[in-house]
Amino acid sequence: MAGEVTLVDLVKTFGDVTAVDGINLEMPSGEFFSMLGPSGCGKTTTLRMIAGFEQPTDGRILLDGNDMAYTPPHKRNVNTVFQSYALFPHLNVTDNVAFGLRRQKVGKHEIRERVAETLELVQLTGFEKRKPAQMSGGQQQRVALARALVLKPAVLLLDEPLGALDAKLRKALQLELKALQQQVGITFIYVTHDQEEALTMSDRIAVMADGRVEQVAPPQEVYEEPSTVFVADFLGVSNLMDAEAVGGANICRLQVGDFELDATRGKTDARGSVRVTIRPERVHLEPQESTGQNRIPGMVERLVYLGNSVQVIVHLAVGATIQALVQNVGTEIPWKQGTAVQAHLPPDALRVLEDTGAALAPLDEGAVPA
Amino acid sequence: MTRIRGWLANPWGRPRFLVLITWGYIAWSIVPVLIAIQFAFNSSRSRTIWSGFSMRWFTWDPSDSVKNDPDLRHALGQSFKLAGADVLIAVPIGVLLALGLARWRGRGAGTSNFIMLFPLVTPEIVMGVSLLLVFTHIFTFIHTGTFAQVLGHITFSISYVVVIVRGRLFSIGRQYEEAAADLGASPAVALYRVLLPLLTPAIVAGAAITFAISIDDFVISQWLSSGGGTVTVPMLIYDATRAAPLPSINAIATIMVLVTLLTVLVGFLAYRYFTRGERAAGGGMVGDMAAFDI
Ligand SMILES: Nc1ncnc2c1ncn2[C@@H]1O[C@H](COP(=O)(O)OP(=O)(O)OP(=O)(O)O)[C@@H](O)[C@H]1O
Ligand SMILES: [Mg+2]
Numbered sequence: 214m215a216g217e218v219t220l221v222d223l224v225k226t227f228g229d230v231t232a233v234d235g236i237n238l239e240m241p242s243g244e245f246f247s248m249l250g251p252s253g254c255g256k257t258t259t260l261r262m263i264a265g266f267e268q269p270t271d272g273r274i275l276l277d278g279n280d281m282a283y284t285p286p287h288k289r290n291v292n293t294v295f296q297s298y299a300l301f302p303h304l305n306v307t308d309n310v311a312f313g314l315r316r317q318k319v320g321k322h323e324i325r326e327r328v329a330e331t332l333e334l335v336q337l338t339g340f341e342k343r344k345p346a347q348m349s350g351g352q353q354q355r356v357a358l359a360r361a362l363v364l365k366p367a368v369l370l371l372d373e374p375l376g377a378l379d380a381k382l383r384k385a386l387q388l389e390l391k392a393l394q395q396q397v398g399i400t401f402i403y404v405t406h407d408q409e410e411a412l413t414m415s416d417r418i419a420v421m422a423d424g425r426v427e428q429v430a431p432p433q434e435v436y437e438e439p440s441t442v443f444v445a446d447f448l449g450v451s452n453l454m455d456a457e458a459v460g461g462a463n464i465c466r467l468q469v470g471d472f473e474l475d476a477t478r479g480k481t482d483a484r485g486s487v488r489v490t491i492r493p494e495r496v497h498l499e500p501q502e503s504t505g506q507n508r509i510p511g512m513v514e515r516l517v518y519l520g521n522s523v524q525v526i527v528h529l530a531v532g533a534t535i536q537a538l539v540q541n542v543g544t545e546i547p548w549k550q551g552t553a554v555q556a557h558l559p560p561d562a563l564r565v566l567e568d569t570g571a572a573l574a575p576l577d578e579g580a581v582p583a
Numbered sequence: 584m585t586r587i588r589g590w591l592a593n594p595w596g597r598p599r600f601l602v603l604i605t606w607g608y609i610a611w612s613i614v615p616v617l618i619a620i621q622f623a624f625n626s627s628r629s630r631t632i633w634s635g636f637s638m639r640w641f642t643w644d645p646s647d648s649v650k651n652d653p654d655l656r657h658a659l660g661q662s663f664k665l666a667g668a669d670v671l672i673a674v675p676i677g678v679l680l681a682l683g684l685a686r687w688r689g690r691g692a693g694t695s696n697f698i699m700l701f702p703l704v705t706p707e708i709v710m711g712v713s714l715l716l717v718f719t720h721i722f723t724f725i726h727t728g729t730f731a732q733v734l735g736h737i738t739f740s741i742s743y744v745v746v747i748v749r750g751r752l753f754s755i756g757r758q759y760e761e762a763a764a765d766l767g768a769s770p771a772v773a774l775y776r777v778l779l780p781l782l783t784p785a786i787v788a789g790a791a792i793t794f795a796i797s798i799d800d801f802v803i804s805q806w807l808s809s810g811g812g813t814v815t816v817p818m819l820i821y822d823a824t825r826a827a828p829l830p831s832i833n834a835i836a837t838i839m840v841l842v843t844l845l846t847v848l849v850g851f852l853a854y855r856y857f858t859r860g861e862r863a864a865g866g867g868m869v870g871d872m873a874a875f876d877i
Contacts, residue, residue, distance in 0.1 A: 266761055286764040287773075299762035303780045312776075313766035360766065 215277050215290075216242040216367035216400035218263060223272035225258050225424075232258040234424035235272070240402060240417075242367075245394050247403045247411040250421030251447065256404040257296075259421075260370050263402065264293045276367065287316075292361035293370045296377070298353050300345040306332070306356055307341045313364045331363040334393065351382050358393075368400045375410065387413055408448050412436060420444045422571035437492075438564070440479070443571040445490045445564075452491050454533045458483045458565065465565050470531030472509050476563035488566045495562035496537035498525060498548060499555040507560055511535075513552045527556055616840065623833035630830055640834040647831050655835050657812060658819040662839075664729070665804065665815060666797035669736040674790045676737070677744025678782065682774075684745065685752040696749075702742040710739055711806035718807070728809040735803040740796055744789035751785035784857035791850025795843045 218240040225233040233255040240246040248256045261267045263274055265286030274282045281289055292313070300309050307328055314324045332338050335355040345353055354374060361369055374390075375383045391414045394401045405411050411418045412432040419429045420443070428435060428444045439445035442453065457468040465481035467474045467489060476489055501510065510530045517524040525537045525548055535556065539546050548554060622630045626637035642650045649655045684696050702710065714735050718727065759781060763773035779786075801817040808814065814822075816839055823832045 264761075264765060266764075286761070287767050287769055291765075293762075293765045295758060295762060297758055299758040301759060301762070301777055301781075312763070312768075316767035316772065364766065 217275075217277050218368055218400065218402065219273075219275040219278075220259070220263075221273040221275065223259065223262065223274065224270045225255070225262060225267060226270045231424055233262070233269075236421075236424075236426055238419055238426065238429065240368075240400060242400055243398050245391065245401045245403065245414060245416045247405060247415040247418045248421055249405055249408060249411040249418050249447075251406055254421045255424040256406070256421060257372055258424075260293070260372050260402065260404050263368070264291055264370055265289050290366055291368045291370060292364055292366040293372065294354075294357045294361050294374045296372045296374065298345075298357040300353055300356055300360070302345055305342050305344050306337065306348075309345070309356055310359050310363050312360065317364070327363055331359045334362065334396075335359045350378050351386065354378065354386065358390075362393075362397065365397075366399060368402060371401060371403045373405055374403075376405075383410070390414065412448075420447060422447070422569070425569070425571070427569060427571060438478070439490070440567060441571070442488045442490075442566045442568045443573060445566055446573045452493060452496070452535045453566075454489050454529075454531070454535070456487055456489050456565075458485060458487045464560065467563075467565070469509065469533075472531060474507050474509075474558060474563060475560040476565050477560045478562070479564035480567050481565055483565050483567070488568055490564050490566055491535070491558050491562050493524065493536040493538040494522075495559065496527075496535060497557040497559070498527065498537050498539065499557050500547075501553040501555060503555045503557075505557070507558050507563070508555045509558065511554055511556050513548045513550055513554060515550060516546075516548065527554060529556060619833050620837045620840065622830050623837040625830045625833075628829060630828060630833060640829065640831040644831070647829050649831055649834050649838065652831060654814070654819065655831060658814050658816045659835065659838070661729070661813060662798055662816040665732055665736055665800075666794045668733045669740055669797040670790050670794050672733070673737045673740045673793050674744055674786060677741045677789060677793075678748050678786060680741065681745045681748035681752060682778075685749045699742060699745050699749075702739045703746065705739075707739070707800075707802040708806075711735065711803045714738065714803070715806045726809065727807050728813050731807040731809075732804050732813060732815075735807045736797045736800060739803065740793040743792050743796065744786075747789045747792065748782060748785045751782055755781050784854040787853040787857065788850050791846050791853070795846045795850075798839065798843060798846075 218238075220236050220238045223233055223236040224231070236255075236259060238246075248259065250256055258267060262269050262282075265281075265284060265288075269282050272282075273280050276290065301312065304312065310328045310331060311324050314327060319327070328341075329338070332341065335358050337352065337355050337359065340348065340352065340356075345356065348356070354377075357374070371390075375386055378386065387410055403411075403414065412435075415432055417429060417431050418435050420427045420435060422443045428440045430438070430440075435444060436448055439448060446453065454469060456474070458465055459468050460466040461475075462482050463477065465476045465483065467476055467487070469489075474489070479489075480487070498513075499508070511527040513525055514528045514534065515526040517526070520541070522541050523539045523546055525539055525546075526534060527537060528534050537556065539548075621633070623640055624636050624638070625633060626639055627634040640648050642648055645651055649659065680699070684699060714731070715727070718731050718734075759777050760770075760773050763777045764770070768776060799817065800815075801821065804813075804815045805818055805821075808818065816835055820832055820836055823829075
């Protein structure tokens with residue numbers, strides 16, 4: 214089945230702004246592939262190059278092995294769902310959806326059939342005669358989807374297609390979109406800056422920063438095993454600590470302030486100044502008196518009740534502040550603001566990260582970790 | 584008394600004073616026109632003393648009605664001829680220029696966008712003289728007369744079309760063209776199937792304004808006329824008023840006022856008709872015109 218997209222050393226500059234800075238990606242046929250990253254990291258630009266609206270400054274774009282960097286957009290077997298939908302305001306739903314088929318000189322009868330079929334697929338039967346302005350945001354979004362899907366493209370590009378919708382509708386459409394993709398089986402390249410959206414829907418995610426790809430992996434891996442500081446931070450893990458890697462290969466010996474920690478995850482062969490992270494749910498808080506390896510004393514700064522768990526913010530003696538997530542099992546938790554504790558950071562939960570230098574998002578104080 | 588005191592106490596309340604000024608202005612500007620129109624229907628030859636309603640100066644006066652006076656009839660024909668030719672030529676050229684200017688990125692684009700506004704701010708008299716000089720000294724094969732008048736009208740009305748269409752182009756953005764290309768439309772098909780329909784309101788508005796400007800024009804028509812058959816209605820009114828005017832002049836002026844009003848009304852209604860449903864999104868005609876940048 215067709216629909217394999219490969220980006221090779223793709224670069225795009227606008228004057229002295231480098232929007233895309235050497236991207237290499239392989240998106241196999243039929244995959245739900247997401248590009249996730251903060252505003253301005255080059256997601257849209259990359260997508261627009263695949264669609265053909267921008268010419269790459271350098272590099273290649275392959276569709277099923279054929280270089281199409283210089284094929285005009287109307288000759289690419291790729292369709293786009295625009296963030297603003299860009300539905301033709303002067304045409305009704307049927308004519309919007311039939312627009313592409315008419316360009317392909319498909320017969321009248323077949324057009325009618327395929328339009329009806331696709332409208333059924335996106336659950337818009339009965340809206341045929343409406344103009345875009347007479348529909349809600351969610352309905353317009355479906356028309357945009359139908360308009361692209363009806364052409365049976367090899368690849369569908371979606372630029373934050375749910376960005377304009379409210380949270381509840383977005384949730385519902387996420388599931389629908391995912392189901393739809395599995396049903397039609399074409400490659401989806403999905404751009405979003407919403408990490409939860411990317412995690413729920415994708416087969417694989419490319420996390421981007423400053424025009425570069427930081428990590429490409431399935432959702433669980435990106436979330437559980439972020440490979441760079443940026444990825445860890447962007448996916449809402451703010452438990453970052455500065456450390457000095459002083460030895461070891463499989464087990465990395467870290468010096469954090471006056472304390473020594475062992476870490477067995479991530480880039481354990483790193484040396485020198487590194488950053489380490491730990492998921493809040495893996496931080497064990499113990500009474501002040503407990504002793505042993507991988508423990509750092511600290512003081513409870515704040516408690517945030519989250520319902521099924523309690524977020525405990527601990528200020529460590531080494532200066533860093535970390536979050537611990539304590540399950541709410543009905544019994545009262547023994548920590549209060551100002552309690553001295555030992556934070557136990559198990560070696561198999563500590564991850565040594567590669568620092569690519571990508572600028573981190575400003576810290577969202579007290580944010581609920583994902 | 585209490586009103587004045589109330590106003591002094593709270594000048595930012597209902598702006599009665601402003602309302603008064605507005606109505607005063609409207610009366611001031613419209614009353615003379617209404618009086619002129621009234622005497623178009625006078626049954627006597629006087630333009631100052633009312634002696635009863637009649638259609639005499641429009642239709643039935645055997646020598647001096649608009650219908651029967653060859654000069655008047657001819658001037659009316661000439662005015663419509665110029666305005667019609669102006670619309671037919673200036674609008675397509677203006678649309679193409681607007682497309683070029685709005686979609687032209689890179690060096691020189693800003694400058695030419697700015698220069699496009701020149702005819703709008705150049706005094707008409709300067710424009711008329713310049714054109715006359717050009718036609719009599721450089722392009723000497725163009726003689727004064729209808730052809731020169733049409734050229735003159737086109738020259739200054741193109742700018743209006745460009746400004747209106749370009750404003751609309753900026754306010755609709757590039758998204759629809761890109762969507763059309765994405766769905767397999769070549770640039771020509773995208774232009775024909777998507778861009779032109781979306782530009783229709785601006786094109787209609789541009790045509791209406793061009794027509795209204797051309798039919799009203801005096802200065803350029805005058806400079807480039809060769810007398811006789813090239814006299815337009817405004818020129819005729821100007822000349823007649825200085826001689827011994829008859830109510831038939833009022834009649835022909837009334838026709839002009841009605842035609843202009845009708846054109847603008849048709850343009851406005853067409854604009855509203857073609858942009859129905861998208862009004863919430865855009866700022867209407869004025870918004871579209873204000874949306875262009877230089
Ligand atoms: N036409 C352009 N001219 C100049 N700079 C541009 C242009 N398009 C994009 N850029 C710049 O390139 C960078 C990447 O932009 P892009 O639109 O790809 O970001 P994005 O990842 O899609 O962000 P968002 O999530 O906000 O949509 C930005 O710094 C942007 O300012
Ligand atoms: Mg974007």
